[in-house]
Amino acid sequence: MEPKTKYTMELEDDDLYDLSDVDDQFKVKQIAGWYNKDRHGNYCKDEQYAKYLYLPRNMKEVSFDLNQKHEEDVYKPQNEMKESIDSILKWVVENSTDSEGMPKSPDADFVCYRGILYQLMCVPYENKDSLRVCAIKAKGTTYLCQFFTEQNRKDRQAQAENPDMAKFTKWGHKFEHYMVSDEPGKPPDATQPMSEYEELNIVYQSMLGPHTLIYGAEIDGLTKKEDLQDLYQAKLIELKTCRQNANNYSFCRYKLIKWWAQSMLAKIDSIVVGYRNDEGMVKSLEQMRVANIPKMAKGWSAPRCVVFLRDFLSFVKHVMKDATESDVFEFVWYPGESSYSARKLPPGNNCNFLPDWFQSWLVT
Numbered sequence: 599m600e601p602k603t604k605y606t607m608e609l610e611d612d613d614l615y616d617l618s619d620v621d622d623q624f625k626v627k628q629i630a631g632w633y634n635k636d637r638h639g640n641y642c643k644d645e646q647y648a649k650y651l652y653l654p655r656n657m658k659e660v661s662f663d664l665n666q667k668h669e670e671d672v673y674k675p676q677n678e679m680k681e682s683i684d685s686i687l688k689w690v691v692e693n694s695t696d697s698e699g700m701p702k703s704p705d706a707d708f709v710c711y712r713g714i715l716y717q718l719m720c721v722p723y724e725n726k727d728s729l730r731v732c733a734i735k736a737k738g739t740t741y742l743c744q745f746f747t748e749q750n751r752k753d754r755q756a757q758a759e760n761p762d763m764a765k766f767t768k769w770g771h772k773f774e775h776y777m778v779s780d781e782p783g784k785p786p787d788a789t790q791p792m793s794e795y796e797e798l799n800i801v802y803q804s805m806l807g808p809h810t811l812i813y814g815a816e817i818d819g820l821t822k823k824e825d826l827q828d829l830y831q832a833k834l835i836e837l838k839t840c841r842q843n844a845n846n847y848s849f850c851r852y853k854l855i856k857w858w859a860q861s862m863l864a865k866i867d868s869i870v871v872g873y874r875n876d877e878g879m880v881k882s883l884e885q886m887r888v889a890n891i892p893k894m895a896k897g898w899s900a901p902r903c904v905v906f907l908r909d910f911l912s913f914v915k916h917v918m919k920d921a922t923e924s925d926v927f928e929f930v931w932y933p934g935e936s937s938y939s940a941r942k943l944p945p946g947n948n949c950n951f952l953p954d955w956f957q958s959w960l961v962t
């Protein structure tokens with residue numbers, strides 16, 4: 599019999615999902631470590647890049663001008679689309695050793711970035727963006743990396759060429775600059791230059807149903823100096839901007855699902871929202887507990903998102919049960935499709951995202 603080359607996973611209706619035991623399904627078991635990116639986007643490990651939230655005394659009356667610029671500001675190219683997981687792989691190489699200090703394959707079924715996991719969680723309710731995931735299994739661990747569909751590329755290009763969208767992206771980063779400083783309790787100085795590349799990433803070890811995962815996530819803010827020493831107990835902060843007087847249904851239907859999925863995976867305690875007008879002035883702030891967001895959901899269910907991600911990972915394991923290290927599998931879904939489809943890519947594909955230095959490390 600010919601080996602099977604195409605696989606599908608049906609996206610079932612909400613009521614076919616058993617959501618009863620969902621609270622036991624996902625758990626961050628521990629925080630395995632952290633790393634940073636410096637102002638040029640280089641991987642490093644330096645406490646100076648950790649940022650601490652500073653909440654002004656009166657959150658209802660602030661005046662932050664998101665248009666403020668500095669000639670030394672560093673911006674990411676608007677159409678940048680990274681198809682690699684190099685920084686989490688670097689962290690794995692530096693941190694996965696056995697008791698004798700010898701290299702050891704990571705202790706997880708899956709290694710990836712948080713970005714791919716939260717986008718998968720949103721798939722049952724997504725009606726705009728397609729999602730393409732490539733997967734390689736090596737030494738029992740499956741590595742997941744986002745690759746972009748033609749549709750993703752066109753959308754990102756259109757976004758980069760749209761002056762309003764480009765402006766909103768810059769505003770989001772500038773908002774962070776008004777909200778965090780390099781010392782707890784120190785007021786931020788938004789006149790200083792900023793870089794969109796600079797970031798703190800935390801590495802999580804989580805469990806989702808039968809699956810174990812290691813993933814990296816970018817964190818906007820810490821609250822206390824001791825947080826870096828005990829990130830599991832830290833109250834982690836996500837920062838978001840939002841148009842003031844945004845349509846409430848559309849906010850609760852489309853925005854909150856993404857904010858929630860992104861935050862719950864990273865054990866974020868609360869999101870600080872900066873409400874901005876169309877001129878880029880933030881006039882008020884609100885702190886929103888992540889745990890309360892599922893109650894505000896309109897047209898989506900938080901447990902369903904979790905169950906979908908769990909079942910997707912089971913599908914990946916099933917499809918790749920006999921995969922070898924040279925195989926790359928592709929999982930693609932387009933809005934409107936009732937199933938996720940998968941296939942093994944033919945030899946010569948351009949999707950082998952495990953770099954040579956990582957593969958050499960794996961075989962030592």
Ligand code: A3P
Nearest residue numbers: 766767768769770771773816818837838839840
């Ligand atoms: P806002 O979300 O406040 O608009 P994050 O919120 O994930 O920390 O990202 C910080 C900012 O980067 C965002 O702030 C937004 O400006 C920009 N950004 C992140 N993801 C983006 C995307 N897919 N498209 C455009 N801008 C994005």
Ligand code: MG
Nearest residue numbers: 816817818837
């Ligand atoms: Mg961020």
Ligand code: MG
Nearest residue numbers: 818836837838
């Ligand atoms: Mg943010």
